[in-house]
Amino acid sequence: MATELGTLQRVELREVWQHEEYHFTPWLAETGNLAALSDAVGLDLELMGLEVAVGPYAADLVCMDAMSNTPVLIENQLAKTDHNHLGQILTYAAGLEAKTVIWVASRFTDEHRAAIDWLNEITHEDWQFFGLEIELWRIGASPPAPRFNVVCRPNDWSRAVREEAAKAEGNSPTRSFQLRFWTSFRDYRAERKQGAPKPSAQSWQSFRVGRTGFQLEGVVRHSEQKLAVRLYINCADLPIKGVFRYLEARQGEIHAALGFPLVWDELPEGKGSVVYVVRDNCPLDDEARWPDWHEWLSATIAKMDSVFRPLIRPLQPADLPPTDGPALVAPG
Structure with a gap:
């Protein structure tokens, strides 16, 4: 007897969240949802505040990365990326001194994806810029399920490897082995859509x-x-x-x-x-x-x-x- 399978159906974001500030941002701030975002980007995010004042403006979410003890700015929108939000991200990051930025949107345009990649290229390894697309899916009459897709990420996935490799060259064969092993481990998990920390020589x-x-x-x-x-x-x-x-x-x-x-x-x-x-x-x-x-x-x-x-x-x-x-x- 053949197994009956359901069909995945895409759900429009605004069927679930009508308003970014009043609906989507509070949902994203909930513990389980913030944990899912954390897993997607490989950080350990703890909520610090919603609609945090930055001069006359307000940043959607401000978190702390528990691993590095540094602030993280999260800016979101229920539409495709636009220039206004890109400008807001830079303004808020400067005001909050947040070196990690996560931009969540329904779709990233090629231009804004290139902008995030460029920011990751020109900044020091302490800076991290992520671009994530959020989707909702259901099977039959099931409740919609969210999915975060990382479309651009820090070049530390290659930048840190280069810098660690340079350090490891002058150190022991053990450190060189550890860097290669954890780099391979990161790649293994990335292929399975699982987060992993930056490769290191430890x-x-x-x-x-x-x-x-x-x-x-x-x-x-x-x-x-x-x-x-x-x-x-x-x-x-x-x-x-x-x-x-x-x-x-x-x-x-x-x-x-x-x-x-x-x-x-x-x-x-x-x-x-x-x-x-x-x-x-x-x-x-x-x-x-x-x-x-x-x-x-x-x-x-x-x-x-x-x-x-x-x-x-x-x-x-x-x-x-x-x-x-x-x-x-x-x-x-």
Whole structure:
């Protein structure tokens, strides 16, 4: 019997959002929607304000990138790009001293795409300009589902590689390997429409997990021929060791949800705490096997995100155990 499949149908944006300021901007500012935008551009965006005053004008959204602790300007429109919005973006970015700019529109004209690409070409690596098209789709009578398509992005996807490569040339073979590995990993995820941080010559790459002070990190250990994925806890708004013990006490349910065990290291003498899983015996010098390692890292990061994110995001101080005694660990 043949499987019956639905048909994707494009939905006009103004069927859902009639007004940019009153409907679309508040929707984009919601936590889940901002997280989807964050994933599309590979940043960790936290909302700072809506319709933020810049002199006599108002910027649609101002966020903070939790990874770099720098402001991010988001300007949106429910139509194709135009010169007015391009001018507003430059004005607002200057007034806010925002070095990361995200322009969201229903469609980018060739001229405005070229303008964003040019800005990325001529600016220092600290500046980032993104252009995203937003679409709505439904299947049959289903609710419309949004999709962000990145149509132009910072040249740091090539610019940072060039600069890191120049640095790595004067450093160890390990740093050179790490840069090549993470560049390949970025390309692997880009082919699958998944975000990834800028490639670097360090041993880890960080991913957002829904709350400042928590991050998932993919780790490559060239000398040991192993990979790891770790949750690093280094929050400022909660007691770090209390968070660790809260999660550790639930390790049985966490391991069951993940389908694999984790190593729990409170790091009693350190500031942060870490929870991780290791994959041993990875022939990392065989570049033909790198897609296998990229797949494992991506799948493990996604799985740990799905389990830890709903535990981390609602945490309040009252939820946490005291940290002046031994940890209470549930069997796991």
